[in-house]
Amino acid sequence: MRCLRVIGPFILFLSLLGSLPPESGETKGLTGKAAYEPPDGEDRPPLIQLAQKSGEKAVVDELFKKILGQGFLITLATADELKARAERQEPEQVVLDVPVTIKASEGVQAAIDKTAQDLGGLSLDAVLELDIGMVRLQARAVRVSSDPQTLEYLQRRVGSLVFVLELVLDDGEVYECSSADIWRFPITPVSQLFAYGGRPTIQGLGISPEFGMKDYGFIATRKKPISFTYKALMQETDLKRLTKVHGKVIERKGSETEGQCKKTGKTASGR
DSSP: OOOOOOBTTEEEEEEEEOOOOOOOOOOOOOOOGGGGSOOGGGGSOHHHHHHHHHHHHHHHHHHHHHHHHHSEEEEEOOHHHHHHHOEEEETTEEEEEEEEEEEEOHHHHHHHHHHHHHTEEEEEEEEEEETTTTEEEEEEEEEEESOHHHHHHHHHHHTTEEEEEEEEETTSEEEEEEEOOGGGOSEEEBSOEEOGGGOOEEOOBSOOSOSSSTTSSOEEEESSOEEEEEEEEEEHHHHHTEEEEEEEEEEOOSOOOBTEEEEEEEOTTTO
16 A cells, blocks of 8 residues: 655545455346336327426436435544544654445435336346455346436436545634545446346446446445545644544535545535
8 A cells, every 4th residue: 555645735545445245145137028118109209208208307316316415324433533543654744544434325225216116117136246256245226217318317427426525624624535436335327237047247337338228227226334444644733633524425526536635625514
């Protein structure tokens, strides 16, 4: 693991994705062929088709609001705990380990399943395989609709999530550390789901290459918490002023930098 040095008002951090124990268990394969077939839209007037898609987008927007606002349970160490574990790196600098645990809420999973039911999609249990199947994690995979545009829209919004760690100083100034690493989120887009032999398997996370085929367009919710650690260098004077630690999930704004903690002005949560 590399140590990164403080540069100006910035601190850099490294991350370690917490490993989860292998899970096993048979899951049901894809059933309900009609769930993948488009509705009788080809025989309908274009305006009716457009209204249907507009309605689906509104439903998906409401679902995404729930994912963003209620979908993640975040557990962090307190400021006092971080201070107690800090290690001196060199004069006036300390190494700060910040453990983070994120879990998907049960309520948001129910909302995702309900959306799929309402829009004629599909929900099923699946296995997320890591290290060529050496590690198997239980997940819930959902294809919320049979409409390719709706599937892509939801995948891209879920794929835009960013985790932000806030280290708040006594005057309200904040160090913001951002990560959009998809493996750190319990709710993610699925690049492809294989459902051969009656056992649905997720072998990759990310945006699907296309959305017209039945193996594409899923989002997945991992059933166990995800743990990782930010490892940061911080000025000792700022560590003494550390009073609060916050974590939140936001939609990407375009300015977030992976692997960097930036000292900002006072924020709403930092006041």
